[in-house]
Amino acid sequence: MPNFERILCVEDDPDIQVVIQVALEMVGGFGVKLCASGQEALDNVAGFQPDLILLDVMLPGMDGPATLGAMRRLPGVASLPVVFMTAKVQPDEVAHLLSLGAVAVIAKPFDPMTLARELRALWRQVHAG
Amino acid sequence: MPADFSQGRQLLDTLRQSFIAQLPTRLAAIEQCWVDCYMAADPLPALHELLRLAHSLRGSARTYGLMPLGEAAGDLEDEIRPWPAREALPDSDARTHLDGLVAALRRAAQDIPGTLPALSWVPTKVAAQPGGFVYLLEDEPAQATRLASQLAHFGYPMKTFASASALLEAVERAPPVACLLDIIIADDAQAGIELGQQLHRRDATMPLIFTSARDDIEARLGAVKAGGQAYLTKPIDVGGLVDELDRMTGRLASTPYRVLVVEDDESLARYYRALLRDAGMEAVVESEPLKVLHTLTEFSPDLMLLDIYMPHCSGAELAQVIRQHGAHGGLPIVFLSAEGDPDIQYAALRTGGDDFLTKPVDAKVLLRTIAVRAQRARQMSALMARDGLTGLLNHSRIKEMLIAEVARARRGNTQLALAMLDLDHFKSINDRYGHLTGDRVIKSLARLLRERLRGSDLAGRYGGEEFLVILPDCDRDSALRLIDDIRERFSQVAQCGNTPEQIFNASFSAGLAAFPWANSPENMLLAADAALYEAKLQGRDRTR
Numbered sequence: 211m212p213n214f215e216r217i218l219c220v221e222d223d224p225d226i227q228v229v230i231q232v233a234l235e236m237v238g239g240f241g242v243k244l245c246a247s248g249q250e251a252l253d254n255v256a257g258f259q260p261d262l263i264l265l266d267v268m269l270p271g272m273d274g275p276a277t278l279g280a281m282r283r284l285p286g287v288a289s290l291p292v293v294f295m296t297a298k299v300q301p302d303e304v305a306h307l308l309s310l311g312a313v314a315v316i317a318k319p320f321d322p323m324t325l326a327r328e329l330r331a332l333w334r335q336v337h338a339g
Numbered sequence: 340m341p342a343d344f345s346q347g348r349q350l351l352d353t354l355r356q357s358f359i360a361q362l363p364t365r366l367a368a369i370e371q372c373w374v375d376c377y378m379a380a381d382p383l384p385a386l387h388e389l390l391r392l393a394h395s396l397r398g399s400a401r402t403y404g405l406m407p408l409g410e411a412a413g414d415l416e417d418e419i420r421p422w423p424a425r426e427a428l429p430d431s432d433a434r435t436h437l438d439g440l441v442a443a444l445r446r447a448a449q450d451i452p453g454t455l456p457a458l459s460w461v462p463t464k465v466a467a468q469p470g471g472f473v474y475l476l477e478d479e480p481a482q483a484t485r486l487a488s489q490l491a492h493f494g495y496p497m498k499t500f501a502s503a504s505a506l507l508e509a510v511e512r513a514p515p516v517a518c519l520l521d522i523i524i525a526d527d528a529q530a531g532i533e534l535g536q537q538l539h540r541r542d543a544t545m546p547l548i549f550t551s552a553r554d555d556i557e558a559r560l561g562a563v564k565a566g567g568q569a570y571l572t573k574p575i576d577v578g579g580l581v582d583e584l585d586r587m588t589g590r591l592a593s594t595p596y597r598v599l600v601v602e603d604d605e606s607l608a609r610y611y612r613a614l615l616r617d618a619g620m621e622a623v624v625e626s627e628p629l630k631v632l633h634t635l636t637e638f639s640p641d642l643m644l645l646d647i648y649m650p651h652c653s654g655a656e657l658a659q660v661i662r663q664h665g666a667h668g669g670l671p672i673v674f675l676s677a678e679g680d681p682d683i684q685y686a687a688l689r690t691g692g693d694d695f696l697t698k699p700v701d702a703k704v705l706l707r708t709i710a711v712r713a714q715r716a717r718q719m720s721a722l723m724a725r726d727g728l729t730g731l732l733n734h735s736r737i738k739e740m741l742i743a744e745v746a747r748a749r750r751g752n753t754q755l756a757l758a759m760l761d762l763d764h765f766k767s768i769n770d771r772y773g774h775l776t777g778d779r780v781i782k783s784l785a786r787l788l789r790e791r792l793r794g795s796d797l798a799g800r801y802g803g804e805e806f807l808v809i810l811p812d813c814d815r816d817s818a819l820r821l822i823d824d825i826r827e828r829f830s831q832v833a834q835c836g837n838t839p840e841q842i843f844n845a846s847f848s849a850g851l852a853a854f855p856w857a858n859s860p861e862n863m864l865l866a867a868d869a870a871l872y873e874a875k876l877q878g879r880d881r882t883r
Binding site for chain 2: 223225226228229232233236237275276279280297304306310317318319320322323331335
């Protein structure tokens with residue numbers, strides 16, 4: 211199984227950004243790059259070389275699904291696992307997000323103390339199957 | 340590995356305290372913004388800002404585990420959301436209501452206790468992930484094996500657990516796509532319900548299916564109260580279970596919308612195509628209006644985007660040509676143009692367009708317009724083209740598709756295979772178990788066809804118990820392997836009669852034809868029919 215060390219996270223709300231940073235860097239021990247918009251993520255993804263992308267669905271301008279679509283066309287990024295975060299966890303919405311090629315959907319709000327653990331469990335499942 | 344767990348917790352606690360300390364400032368900003376909406380000469384910027392502040396507070400309050408505050412901010416956000424788009428201030432009724440919501444938000448903030456108990460967050464919830472398992476709690480191995488092998492045919496791998504604790508442990512490790520529980524576990528009449536409640540408390544979105552030999556209202560009510568989303572009586576009808584799983588997991592969700600963009604400006608065409616593909620739709624661009632009829636037949640889109648001003652002909656003229664062409668009479672056409680004159684827009688719509696969008700088109704408006712129109716067109720054509728029992732294409736539609744696919748194979752010099760399937764001894768199934776059971780057998784074959792075929796393949800109900808499957812870009816050998824694999828799987832599906840004892844297997848025979856050996860739609864049907872006859876003669880349950 212490949213190493214799981216770096217996460218690129220796209221979230222526009224500064225309050226949630228800081229919680230994610232604590233949850234993933236301090237509690238989870240990951241290297242984290244925070245981006246506040248889809249465009250910023252597109253600009254940084256190749257340079258940061260994340261193992262996984264954590265992507266908010268509702269973003270100003272280019273939203274999460276559009277960002278995922280644009281990323282899929284970047285060389286070397288197309289196959290990165292993407293996990294969506296959304297407050298709307300109705301089955302329709304979740305099925306739609308998965309059909310776009312996300313490996314999972316995480317409900318907001320999340321528990322910062324267990325977020326990293328859940329992502330590691332997902333990582334194992336992605337690489338087991 | 341975790342760098343510093345306890346330090347993380349302390350820091351989060353500090354962050355939450357500072358968030359609470361800043362709350363009065365944030366609330367004051369919301370209240371000021373609400374006042375500005377009615378004081379400013381242009382209320383729109385204030386409305387937008389109010390929406391942003393409420394949305395942000397909703398997200399951050401919930402993130403810090405302050406649920407009542409998050410809910411209050413959410414109520415405010417939901418109530419304001421429609422107004423900026425209407426470019427109007429809330430009317431007096433709505434204003435009174437909003438005054439109340441702003442006050443409720445203030446109260447929710449004041450209700451936060453001065454000293455918070457130890458941090459408690461909503462558990463992180465992985466709402467869904469693909470490729471998971473269906474978890475079954477079943478202490479009888481034979482029953483479990485039977486169900487597991489049945490479900491596997493329909494693309495739902497299953498893991499079986501013999502005890503509630505083993506199942507709970509597995510759910511903690513990796514959430515399933517659904518849990519299947521008997522309401523009675525090891526002679527305890529309530530154990531299944533209690534386990535269901537426990538699972539539901541952990542994750543209210545997890546699909547929970549109860550099974551039971553009981554069919555009384557008390558048992559069903561107990562299951563509903565425990566969060567059960569489906570209730571199946573034993574013996575379990577696998578077809579019914581698969582339908583429920585499909586519904587809960589959105590597995591057979593619709594295929595992406597197909598949009599044909601007719602636009603001669605290359606850079607604009609590229610932009611539209613990228614935009615549509617980003618939104619998960621399939622898009623094809625045709626830059627030469629005179630080739631549109633050909634492309635329509637090839638691509639068969641759900642909707643067409645049409646530029647009004649093009650060389651050779653106008654969009655309105657082209658729309659008229661398409662409307663006069665019987666095959667595409669129902670295709671939604673959306674005009675795109677910089678033309679702002681309402682008279683010209685109306686004239687264009689009168690010739691056969693459904694909508695008119697003025698360039699430059701806002702991306703969201705464009706996508707929403709396409710999605711709404713394409714969805715409705717699909718619903719309409721599905722009603723007209725689908726067989727009511729199976730959801731497959733009906734007789735005339737599958738024949739039309741065969742004609743189109745043969746034409747396409749001829750033009751592109753590609754291969755094409757056709758299979759004709761017929762259920763074996765169907766009359767005696769009807770005679771023995773009744774027509775309802777017969778219908779269930781037909782549905783189970785239709786369901787298996789949809790599951791096993793590629794997105795580009797087409798399946799239709801050709802007659803009572805007869806089906807046609809069109810396999811584009813497929814040679815005879817590949818078609819034989821595919822159809823024979825489906826035949827093999829179908830013959831293993833346990834069909835359910837009217838009583839628990841009536842479990843039986845059904846089978847079908849199939850005949851194949853391949854283009855270009857059979858060189859027209861009629862000849863393909865004749866060849867497939869002859870092969871089917873041969874399969875029946877040779878003893879049925881085989882592919883020829």
